[in-house]
Amino acid sequence: MTTELAYKSLKELSELIKDLKLSPVELLENQIKRIEERNPSINAFVFTDFEGARENARQKEKDILDGKYRSALHGIPVAMKDLFDFKPGWPTTFGGIELFKDNIADHYCVFAERTETAGANLIGKTNSPVFGARGVTDNPLFGPTRNPFNIAKNSGGSSGGSGAAVADGLITLAEGTDAGGSIRIPAAWCGIYGFKASFGRVPFVSRPNAFKAANIFIHEGTMTRTVEDAAIALNLITGMDHRDPFSVSDKLDYLSALGRPLKGMKIAYSPNLDIYPVDPEVASVIDSAVQLFEQAGAIVEVVSLGLKRTHKELSDLWHRLVGLSNAELLEGLKDAGLDILKDHPDALPSEIVNWVEKVKRLGAMDVLKDQQMRTEVYDTIQHVFHDYDLLVTPTVASLPVDNNNNRNTVGPTSINGEEIDPLIGWCMTYFTNFSGHPSASIPAGLSSTQLPVGMQIIGNRFADLDVIKASAAFEKLKPWHDIYKIVENRTLEVQKV
Numbered sequence: 001m002t003t004e005l006a007y008k009s010l011k012e013l014s015e016l017i018k019d020l021k022l023s024p025v026e027l028l029e030n031q032i033k034r035i036e037e038r039n040p041s042i043n044a045f046v047f048t049d050f051e052g053a054r055e056n057a058r059q060k061e062k063d064i065l066d067g068k069y070r071s072a073l074h075g076i077p078v079a080m081k082d083l084f085d086f087k088p089g090w091p092t093t094f095g096g097i098e099l100f101k102d103n104i105a106d107h108y109c110v111f112a113e114r115t116e117t118a119g120a121n122l123i124g125k126t127n128s129p130v131f132g133a134r135g136v137t138d139n140p141l142f143g144p145t146r147n148p149f150n151i152a153k154n155s156g157g158s159s160g161g162s163g164a165a166v167a168d169g170l171i172t173l174a175e176g177t178d179a180g181g182s183i184r185i186p187a188a189w190c191g192i193y194g195f196k197a198s199f200g201r202v203p204f205v206s207r208p209n210a211f212k213a214a215n216i217f218i219h220e221g222t223m224t225r226t227v228e229d230a231a232i233a234l235n236l237i238t239g240m241d242h243r244d245p246f247s248v249s250d251k252l253d254y255l256s257a258l259g260r261p262l263k264g265m266k267i268a269y270s271p272n273l274d275i276y277p278v279d280p281e282v283a284s285v286i287d288s289a290v291q292l293f294e295q296a297g298a299i300v301e302v303v304s305l306g307l308k309r310t311h312k313e314l315s316d317l318w319h320r321l322v323g324l325s326n327a328e329l330l331e332g333l334k335d336a337g338l339d340i341l342k343d344h345p346d347a348l349p350s351e352i353v354n355w356v357e358k359v360k361r362l363g364a365m366d367v368l369k370d371q372q373m374r375t376e377v378y379d380t381i382q383h384v385f386h387d388y389d390l391l392v393t394p395t396v397a398s399l400p401v402d403n404n405n406n407r408n409t410v411g412p413t414s415i416n417g418e419e420i421d422p423l424i425g426w427c428m429t430y431f432t433n434f435s436g437h438p439s440a441s442i443p444a445g446l447s448s449t450q451l452p453v454g455m456q457i458i459g460n461r462f463a464d465l466d467v468i469k470a471s472a473a474f475e476k477l478k479p480w481h482d483i484y485k486i487v488e489n490r491t492l493e494v495q496k497v
Contacts, residue, residue: 002033010073043144046126073118079123167487179325193225199213201238222234252464282394
């Protein structure tokens with residue numbers, strides 16, 4: 001039953017559990033077997049707590065028999081990310097830093113807290129890059145996460161372990177966090193659905209700085225194989241949390257958007273966000289995919305956004321904003337007695353160290369000018385929504401890259417002969433981390449080499465349901481679930497790097 005259950009949707013599994021046709025114990029053992037068989041070849045999970053999960057599964061089964069069924073997540077195995085994501089008693093390595101291999105969390109992140117409250121069974125943590133500061137997944141401690149469609153390729157990042165685990169049928173729902181596209185980039189490269197809600201809908205709780213998530217908008221979100229599964233999970237993880245000063249009080253029913261008509265909706269299509277070189281194969285797939293919305297009654301028009309900055313200026317801006325957060329983290333560790341930059345200079349990738357050193361030299365006016373540049377991007381995106389309901393773009397400008405054997409894989413250095421920042425500059429996602437708009441990556445098709453291509457759907461601020469509605473309509477017009485047959489038949493050879 002390993003494969004049969006592995007690729008059932010969260011909705012299907014929850015109905016089987018609720019109707020007593022499948023026990024949480026059976027489901028868990030099925031997924032444990034699959035993880036043990038397949039994870040060594042892709043390196044998606046970097047920590048598992050199977051014994052704790054088994055105990056939880058037995059309790060979840062007893063709860064159902066006692067009439068204490070909680071929600072559609074009751075008894076569903078769920079994965080969380082190994083970055084700034086916490087469950088008491090579990091390790092947190094901040095993205096594969098050797099110094100933190102034995103660092104144990106003593107509190108919850110919101111995703112773990114809310115999914116457990118809803119009855120989910122957290123079973124382990126997935127791989128990510130150091131501090132989440134690049135669009136691929138590789139790190140000194142655990143190495144790269146390999147793409148289930150081609151294990152020579154990277155899964156994308158920074159939620160690459162989660163993306164690969166969902167695509168490979170190791171898990172049905174996984175957490176992603178997103179400060180520059182970290183949900184949507186691996187969703188695009190792994191052929192799954194990744195959703196980032198409007199900033200404020202999913203609380204982000206951080207201390208000692210409660211306002212940290214607004215320096216560059218940081219989100220927790222969902223990675224699934226279907227739009228409906230994302231809607232189910234979003235209903236359970238969104239909503240007010242008074243620990244988050246940006247948490248919004250209104251509560252949406254994401255499931256209510258499924259099946260709504262698109263007739264009359266106006267969709268702005270930007271093939272390159274004005275400024276990106278885009279791989280011709282990516283461009284071709286998205287050009288064809290976006291036209292499908294017209295079959296659902298929407299109006300699709302190619303637009304120019306009017307961005308005045310170069311992609312290099314904007315990727316550097318992203319690095320500075322993220323660098324400030326990383327500098328703050330390192331300073332906090334220093335105050336606690338661990339001076340990484342001084343005493344362990346090789347613990348972090350040189351790219352992170354370089355940006356941290358740069359932001360330390362910024363003055364107050366430099367920081368304010370960066371926020372002004374960020375405002376330019378916000379205004380540019382928001383101007384589109386004066387005339388359109390949605391903005392559609394490629395999710396990323398390139399196909400998945402090869403893994404490097406130095407545990408420091410980066411993205412492409414050039415596309416179509418044009419130089420581009422290899423950490424984030426090929427990702428057409430971080431714009432909505434400047435602005436806070438809801439956005440998703442949906443599988444749009446396959447390249448000539450059978451690699452997934454993602455299409456990004458962006459909605460107006462707090463118009464999350466428009467994104468879900470359009471995503472569900474596209475899924476109905478062009479179902480992608482047969483692509484997982486490629487994954488199912490992949491080699492299980494373990495690659496060493």
